[in-house]
Amino acid sequence: MKLSHFNFNLPPELLAEHPAEHRDESRLMVLNREKQTIEHKLFKDVIDYFDEGDVMILNNTKVFPARLFGNKEKTGARIEVFLLRELNQDQRLWDVLVDPARKIRIGNKLYFGEDETLVAEVIDNTTSRGRTLRFLYDGSYNDFRRKLTELGETPLPKYIKRDVEPEDEDRYQTIFAKNEGAVAAPTAGLHFSKHLLKRLEIKGVEMAEVTLHVGLGTFNPVEVEDLSKHKMDSEEIVIDERAAAIVNKGIENKKRVCAVGTTSMRTIESSVSSNGRLNPYDGWTNKFIFPPYEFSIANSMITNFHTPKSTLLMMISAFAGHEFVKHAYEVAVKEKYRFYSYGDAMLII
Template identity: 45%
Template sequence: MTLDRKRRRVQSGKFSDIVDHFRSGDVLVYNDTKVIPARLLGSKQSGGKVEVFLVRRLVGEHEDWVCLTKCSKTPRPGTQLLLGNGELEGEVLEGGEPPFRHVRFHCRSAFGEVLERVGRIPLPPYIRRDDEDLDRDRYQTVFASSQGAVAAPTAGLHFTEPILAALREKGVRIVPVTLHVGLGTFFPVRTENLLEHQMHGEVFTVPETTAEEVNRARREGRRVVALGTTTTRTLEYSVDDQGRLLPGQGVTDLFIYPGFEFRIVDALVTNFHLPQSTLLVLVSAFAGRDFVLEAYRQAVREGYRFFSYGDCMLIA
């Protein structure tokens, strides 16, 4: 589905038609994050099953992570965990605001290697089945190269190498950023006052070559197209007072809601999002709430699919 913000026009088509909506000189920015097998199953050393969900790695020399834990009783600091058939040990540390816990992991070989062996792919909760080997490929975008996400940047799932080749042939520049998608992206808005909602921080990187490409396009009046809401948040967080994209890395908790002034992004490719999600709020800020809801009503009538493996729209 394509949404023309100026003409307030909505059109339907096949995803492969998206190439026709790009112009020579456009810059398409994608998120190259890769989903890690973030679910770890095991038990507390004292007994009782436990599931540990990796959310974000903490900066430091140890393998310390912000995690969610699922067990009969919330593990206290000092609790020892045996995970992945004993290949991985964890210790609950002080720190972490509920429901999050800080956990330090120990293993005999490299943590990433062990995680690949014993971790489970964190499928969205509405997919009511255990993960399978096939999900390690299916729940990744063609761009996935930088490990660290606990959920896929799902707008990127639509793109294939032939479509990317067609875009390049048309003269579209395609460049990466990284935002390791965390649970904060998907936590629903539960406050009555939208401004009171707090996003959880997510780690991002803007390469210097990407900043140069985007800034050159902005100077020359060419469009910057963000592939996904995570890319949008990364770009709009990393802009200076003169509207220039800054290279670098850090943690962003940017919450984009109606009234936000977009400084970098001219067009957005994104999936259809659920009510009360920060993703739908961002899209409403970009295209206007009434226009977005009008498009969503048409999408429902025409049988478009929502959720992570659903359909998508281009808003320009």
């Protein structure tokens, strides 16, 4: 399939600027692949589609406050620095994005905080907006990380034009977030409340936690018409033995195995045995899933509504069928479902 097959008209007012008042009361569109039917529910109704022994696969990555604002030496120009990946803990080297990039060259120093106690030096260019920074800080590593957290803010997606609000620190994080390392939230998981998770647990639904540290590469635009030529950035993933055992038991018992989010789906599809079971794994993935694709582990999934021409929409189309998803998105626009990170959800069974 081609990039143009995944274009559609998305009215800008449907991009969700704020989360729903309550996590589990966002809207839920349910797609039944076998019956080719669409239902309209609330997210808390997802429990009606799962029974004892079914499995949900959750991404337990935790978003860190990756957006910093500093000032360039001499000129004092305000520079946004988006932390992407820690390269070397001892040397305090980070891959970052800077904006405006045209003002930032190798050798420049940036000062952060009102007291300017945190300083970074630009030591390399990586991409047009990418730089490698060495942070200059006299304290311990733990003190350094605390300083980053203190100065950083929640990295809301760029489409959200408003300022970060106090509620974002909590709401742009899943309630099961544990392992810090993501620069964007695994947004399908944002709909789960503590109450809903407890109800699922009482019903006997098993939870398998995996980790994929979401990077900005997930959201990079596809710039080639031939999808086979698009390259995904690598992201770090962890599947432990316990998670693999829970998932494999669900497969063997012919239960519903649900990937919560495209990140969970990419994680499990990156470590599949020859007999269609999930293998423990600790490493990296750059897997790009687009139609046609045969999925090995999950037989259902929960996801948000995605933007035109995105790799996320391509994965959903591979899982549910391109024409069915195209129709569902037409219905979503007509019914004014909310799109993207703080938007509504879809269950595909």
